[in-house]
Amino acid sequence: MRARTDEAKDLRRQALLDAALDEFAERGFAAARMEDIARRADLSKGTLYLYFESKEDLFKALVDTKAAPRLDEIEALVTEMPSALEALATFAQLAPMLIQRSPVPRLAKIIIGESNQFPEIADFYRRNFIERGMGVIRSVLEQGVERGELEVEDPALTARLIMGPMVLSAVWHVLYGDKPDGRVDLEKLFALHARYLRRALVKREDEPT
Amino acid sequence: MRARTDEAKDLRRQALLDAALDEFAERGFAAARMEDIARRADLSKGTLYLYFESKEDLFKALVDTKAAPRLDEIEALVTEMPSALEALATFAQLAPMLIQRSPVPRLAKIIIGESNQFPEIADFYRRNFIERGMGVIRSVLEQGVERGELEVEDPALTARLIMGPMVLSAVWHVLYGDKPDGRVDLEKLFALHARYLRRALVKREDEPT
Amino acid sequence: MRARTDEAKDLRRQALLDAALDEFAERGFAAARMEDIARRADLSKGTLYLYFESKEDLFKALVDTKAAPRLDEIEALVTEMPSALEALATFAQLAPMLIQRSPVPRLAKIIIGESNQFPEIADFYRRNFIERGMGVIRSVLEQGVERGELEVEDPALTARLIMGPMVLSAVWHVLYGDKPDGRVDLEKLFALHARYLRRALVKREDEPT
Amino acid sequence: MRARTDEAKDLRRQALLDAALDEFAERGFAAARMEDIARRADLSKGTLYLYFESKEDLFKALVDTKAAPRLDEIEALVTEMPSALEALATFAQLAPMLIQRSPVPRLAKIIIGESNQFPEIADFYRRNFIERGMGVIRSVLEQGVERGELEVEDPALTARLIMGPMVLSAVWHVLYGDKPDGRVDLEKLFALHARYLRRALVKREDEPT
DNA sequence: TATGAATGAGTCTTCATTCAT
DNA sequence: GATGAATGAAGACTCATTCAT
Numbered sequence: 001m002r003a004r005t006d007e008a009k010d011l012r013r014q015a016l017l018d019a020a021l022d023e024f025a026e027r028g029f030a031a032a033r034m035e036d037i038a039r040r041a042d043l044s045k046g047t048l049y050l051y052f053e054s055k056e057d058l059f060k061a062l063v064d065t066k067a068a069p070r071l072d073e074i075e076a077l078v079t080e081m082p083s084a085l086e087a088l089a090t091f092a093q094l095a096p097m098l099i100q101r102s103p104v105p106r107l108a109k110i111i112i113g114e115s116n117q118f119p120e121i122a123d124f125y126r127r128n129f130i131e132r133g134m135g136v137i138r139s140v141l142e143q144g145v146e147r148g149e150l151e152v153e154d155p156a157l158t159a160r161l162i163m164g165p166m167v168l169s170a171v172w173h174v175l176y177g178d179k180p181d182g183r184v185d186l187e188k189l190f191a192l193h194a195r196y197l198r199r200a201l202v203k204r205e206d207e208p209t
Numbered sequence: 210m211r212a213r214t215d216e217a218k219d220l221r222r223q224a225l226l227d228a229a230l231d232e233f234a235e236r237g238f239a240a241a242r243m244e245d246i247a248r249r250a251d252l253s254k255g256t257l258y259l260y261f262e263s264k265e266d267l268f269k270a271l272v273d274t275k276a277a278p279r280l281d282e283i284e285a286l287v288t289e290m291p292s293a294l295e296a297l298a299t300f301a302q303l304a305p306m307l308i309q310r311s312p313v314p315r316l317a318k319i320i321i322g323e324s325n326q327f328p329e330i331a332d333f334y335r336r337n338f339i340e341r342g343m344g345v346i347r348s349v350l351e352q353g354v355e356r357g358e359l360e361v362e363d364p365a366l367t368a369r370l371i372m373g374p375m376v377l378s379a380v381w382h383v384l385y386g387d388k389p390d391g392r393v394d395l396e397k398l399f400a401l402h403a404r405y406l407r408r409a410l411v412k413r414e415d416e417p418t
Numbered sequence: 419m420r421a422r423t424d425e426a427k428d429l430r431r432q433a434l435l436d437a438a439l440d441e442f443a444e445r446g447f448a449a450a451r452m453e454d455i456a457r458r459a460d461l462s463k464g465t466l467y468l469y470f471e472s473k474e475d476l477f478k479a480l481v482d483t484k485a486a487p488r489l490d491e492i493e494a495l496v497t498e499m500p501s502a503l504e505a506l507a508t509f510a511q512l513a514p515m516l517i518q519r520s521p522v523p524r525l526a527k528i529i530i531g532e533s534n535q536f537p538e539i540a541d542f543y544r545r546n547f548i549e550r551g552m553g554v555i556r557s558v559l560e561q562g563v564e565r566g567e568l569e570v571e572d573p574a575l576t577a578r579l580i581m582g583p584m585v586l587s588a589v590w591h592v593l594y595g596d597k598p599d600g601r602v603d604l605e606k607l608f609a610l611h612a613r614y615l616r617r618a619l620v621k622r623e624d625e626p627t
Numbered sequence: 628m629r630a631r632t633d634e635a636k637d638l639r640r641q642a643l644l645d646a647a648l649d650e651f652a653e654r655g656f657a658a659a660r661m662e663d664i665a666r667r668a669d670l671s672k673g674t675l676y677l678y679f680e681s682k683e684d685l686f687k688a689l690v691d692t693k694a695a696p697r698l699d700e701i702e703a704l705v706t707e708m709p710s711a712l713e714a715l716a717t718f719a720q721l722a723p724m725l726i727q728r729s730p731v732p733r734l735a736k737i738i739i740g741e742s743n744q745f746p747e748i749a750d751f752y753r754r755n756f757i758e759r760g761m762g763v764i765r766s767v768l769e770q771g772v773e774r775g776e777l778e779v780e781d782p783a784l785t786a787r788l789i790m791g792p793m794v795l796s797a798v799w800h801v802l803y804g805d806k807p808d809g810r811v812d813l814e815k816l817f818a819l820h821a822r823y824l825r826r827a828l829v830k831r832e833d834e835p836t
Numbered sequence: 837t838a839t840g841a842a843t844g845a846g847t848c849t850t851c852a853t854t855c856a857t
Numbered sequence: 858g859a860t861g862a863a864t865g866a867a868g869a870c871t872c873a874t875t876c877a878t
Contacts, residue, residue: 026325030239034852035861044860046855055852113322115384116235122384126391157398161405164373167380175324175331182335189366196370200409211841211877218841243869253843258870420856420862427862444743448657452848462864467849531740533802534653540802544809575816579823582791585798593742593749600753607784614788618827661873662840671839673876682873 013051015041020062025106025174029059029114063111063121066103071129074098075136084144085198088162091137092194095166096186100177104129105170134159144201151203158201165193222260224250229271234315234383238268238323272320272330275312276338283307284345293353294407297371300346301403304375305395309386313338314379342375343368353410360412367410374402431469433459438480443524443592447477447532481529481539484521485547492516493554502562503616506580509555510612513584514604518595522547523588551584552577562619569621576619583611640678642668647689652733652801656686656741690738690748693730698756701725702763711771712825715789718764719821722793723813727804731756732797761786771828778830785828792820 019040023032034055038048052058074094081087099105108125115122137159144150152158169186176182212218228249232241243264247257261267283303290296308314317334324331346368353359361367378395385391421427437458441450452473456466470476492512499505517523526543533540555577562568570576587604594600646667650659661682665675679685701721708714726732735752742749764786771777779785796813803809 028237028239028322028326030237031326033850045853046860047858049853050858109321109324112318112380112384113237115318117237117240123388126385153404154397154401157394157401158405160377160393160398161374161402164375164377165370166373167377168369168373168375171321171376171380175321176335179332184369185366188363189369192363192366193370195362196367196409200405213839213841213878221841242867254869255843255871256841259841264869422857422860422862430862446655446657446740446744448655449744451846463849464851464864465862468862473848527739527742530736530798530802531655533736535655535658541806544803571822572815572819575812575819576823578795578811578816579792579820582793582795583788584791586787586791586794589739589794589798593739594753597750602787603784606781607787610781610784611788613780614785614827618823660871672874673839674837676874677837 009051012041012043012047016043016048016051016058017062017065020058021066021103021106021110024059024062024110029055029110029117034058059114059118060121063107063124066107071132075132078136078140081140084140084147084149085202087140088197089194091162092190095169095190099166099170099173099186105174108167108170109174130163134163137162141201148203150201152201162193162197165189218260221250221252221256225252225257225260225267226271226274229267230275230312230315230319233268233271233319238264238319238326243267268323268327269330272316272333275316276334280338280341284341287345287349290349293349293356293358294411296349297406298403300371301399304378304399308375308378308382308395314383317379318383339372343372346371350410357412359410361410371402371406374398427469430459430461430465434461434466434469434476435480435483438476439484439521439524439528442477442480442528447473447528447535452476477532477536478539481525481542484525485543489547489550493550496554496558499558502558502565502567503620505558506615507612509580510608513587513608517584517587517591517604523592526588527592548581552581555580559619566621568619570619580611580615583607636678639668639670639674643670643675643678643685644689644692647685648693648730648733648737651686651689651737656682656737656744661685686741686745687748690734690751693734698759702759705763705767708767711767711774711776712829714767715824716821718789719817722796722817726793726796726800726813732801735794735797736801757790761790764789768828775830777828779828789820789824792816 016037019037020032022040023037026032032055034048035045037058038045041048048058052061077094078087078090081090111118111122111125134156138155141150141152141155141158145152145155169184169189172182172184212221225246228246229241231249232246235241241264243257244254246267247254250257257267261270286303287296287299290299320327320331320334343365347364350359350361350364350367354361354364378393378398381391381393421430434455437455438450440458441455444450450473452466453463455476456463459466466476470479495512496505496508499508529536529540529543552574556573559568559570559573559576563570563573587602587607590600590602643664646664647659649667650664653659659682661675662672664685665672668675675685679688704721705714705717708717738745738749738752761783765782768777768779768782768785772779772782796811796816799809799811
């Protein structure tokens with residue numbers, strides 16, 4: 001069947017990108033085979049080359065397409081929160097979904113593996129995803145401090161610490177998510193995280209830093 | 210010069226393993242070239258095959274050799290601590306060194322990239338390194354609770370949260386450690402982490418969980 | 419030109435098998451180069467691997483395809499003969515063709531050379547070709563004895579003796595067939611053989627065994 | 628241990644040639660490994676190169692040494708026979724030993740396999756062994772004819788026919804000699820052969836050719 | 837002399853990419 | 858537009874040969 005309309009083409013393109021995400025995540029960039037990607041999208045090798053010039057081109061298109069997902073939405077959602085504590089709680093609620101349902105962890109895995117082959121992609125990902133995420137957290141913290149809600153020594157480093165369990169969980173999920181003894185209750189984990197953050201960051205009278 | 214004694218051979222073997230660590234970390238298992246590994250150790254391709262039967266054999270030897278480094282020492286050190294807080298502080302002191310000076314982060318990067326090609330290695334690493342690390346933290350926490358020092362809801366999940374910044378920092382270090390704007394002051398980061406942990410976990414009278 | 423239909427593919431496959439027969443016969447299995455085989459069939463190395471998974475696979479396909487040639491026809495032809503003498507004469511007529519025109523001698527040469535690498539192939543060849551041939555001769559002899567035509571002490575051993583000149587001639591042909599001083603008049607040779615067989619095997623009244 | 632005397636050197640040389648015969652016969656020239664040959668002679672690879680310049684040199688030395696065995700003795704023995712029939716009977720007696728105990732069949736196997744790589748060796752073998760053998764038989768036949776003992780149409784072709792079962796048996800022996808169902812009673816076979824030859828070749832009054 | 841560590845040319849095999857159909 | 862047959866560059870691995878010890 002042929003894709004004549006633009007929508008049909010976009011559909012094929014998307015199917016190929018999805019297939020590429022799967023194959024690259026499973027095998028890594030070097031070991032993934034173009035034929036397998038095409039087959040996974042129910043297309044032929046030749047057709048793949050109608051949509052992407054080369055393996056590298058496909059890889060970069062993949063990162064471009066998937067790397068900046070609903071981050072905007074999350075950003076908006078969190079920024080609108082009336083209090084920093086609520087914002088952190090929202091984070092805790094969103095994290096499991098982001099890890100279990102979005103392509104982000106698999107993409108991160110690929111990028112980690114190929115960071116030396118494609119340093120500009122690793123940089124792009126850092127700036128547009130991780131540092132942006134840390135920036136959001138940091139501004140939440142800074143707002144909390146301004147409002148006298150929180151007590152935070154170094155908002156940038158603190159944001160980094162807060163991201164830690166997310167990265168660990170993302171890596172864990174792509175590596176062991178499908179093993180029977182690798183499952184972790186992420187809802188519980190991030191709820192606990194939120195409670196600890198409250199205990200650690202909320203301003204108190206009785207105890208000096 | 211030729212390696213005739215067993216010590217000289219061990220030296221060559223080590224040199225090859227070091228070279229392999231570098232190449233695998235830089236390019237990933239599939240993209241690394243045996244000849245490059247040999248050259249990096251100032252040996253020829255053929256010599257490499259005198260020491261390792263195949264690329265896969267070399268990879269597995271690499272994991273076997275480098276995967277369980279001074280973890281024993283750390284374990285002993287931490288277990289001997291008189292109080293849980295001191296143990297966590299010791300962790301905070303050791304973490305930067307482990308991340309910046311040991312081969313663990315680079316090894317972790319390789320294993321993340323190849324987890325689907327070598328699931329048994331990913332499992333080995335999980336059990337012998339990550340879960341072991343989390344286990345140590347957990348027993349520290351449990352001792353702290355027993356002594357009435359700490360207040361911990363779920364020691365296993367808490368240990369996982371505590372590992373988070375370590376994993377993030379390790380990944381960050383291998384990906385961006387050599388970039389000018391990628392440097393992070395790990396001493397400061399983990400000192401801060403230790404302080405937050407104290408605030409979050411130390412038992413208080415005045416505030417219910 | 420590209421082989422798109424099944425027939426065209428079969429043609430390529432045949433061409434590759436023919437080329438393989440030539441190269442293996444000339445150099446032996448180990449010394450034959452896959453690229454040379456492909457080139458001899460006017461194809462590239464890569465294309466050869468579209469048709470055969472490996473060198474060994476190609477070798478086995480070669481034996482499967484060429485090893486049991488018109489043996490069925492010969493068997494039928496000989497079995498239908500009204501008398502044993504005629505059957506032996508027919509043999510004598512067919513032998514030169516089998517040696518000079520069929521792939522059997524070259525195939526035998528390859529199999530002799532590789533009998534230790536591929537003992538199952540040597541066994542296959544023995545059972546499906548040599549012992550089958552000897553079996554036909556033997557049954558001819560036994561029929562001749564039953565009919566009172568021949569006097570044969572040990573039909574199995576006698577069949578083996580009768581095969582002797584065929585094997586010698588086959589080996590000779592592949593080794594020296596193209597040398598000026600290596601040519602042998604096979605028609606004459608096997609006609610003479612048939613006459614000797616008549617003298618040796620035909621029942622006589624005047625002379626006891 | 629070092630071979631200082633000439634005899635000791637000759638011993639090493641012989642051991643290497645024996646080992647080479649075994650390895651070349653088992654694997655063929657291309658697939659045989661110099662290291663395996665050395666090891667089979669309980670020597671090191673380096674030592675092998677003290678005795679033979681190269682693999683090819685070793686191969687040629689092997690043929691030179693083993694190709695012309697006790698053929699002289701056989702030749703003398705047979706030539707001295709008072710009658711052609713006795714000479715043929717002697718042949719029948721010697722054949723099994725030549726096939727089962729001498730290196731000739733294994734050597735023949737190697738030479739068959741490598742005839743295209745080393746055509747000069749195949750030629751050498753033909754002239755110095757096969758044609759010489761056939762020549763002896765032929766002169767026996769011619770003497771028999773002169774003496775009125777035998778009736779032979781074409782002594783050269785007849786000699787070739789007589790050699791047939793020897794070649795078949797030699798090939799059979801190296802290919803299947805060690806298989807349980809590959810054993811043949813060579814004494815019986817060649818005794819039978821001798822009887823058939825007598826019936827076929829002895830001059831008779833009663834029957835015209 | 838004897839050894840076996842070291843080398844690198846040579847071969848099998850894979851797979852990104854091209855292109856005839 | 859779509860296909861998959863064809864290609865050949867590239868990389869793992871082997872092994873004859875060399876040479877330091």
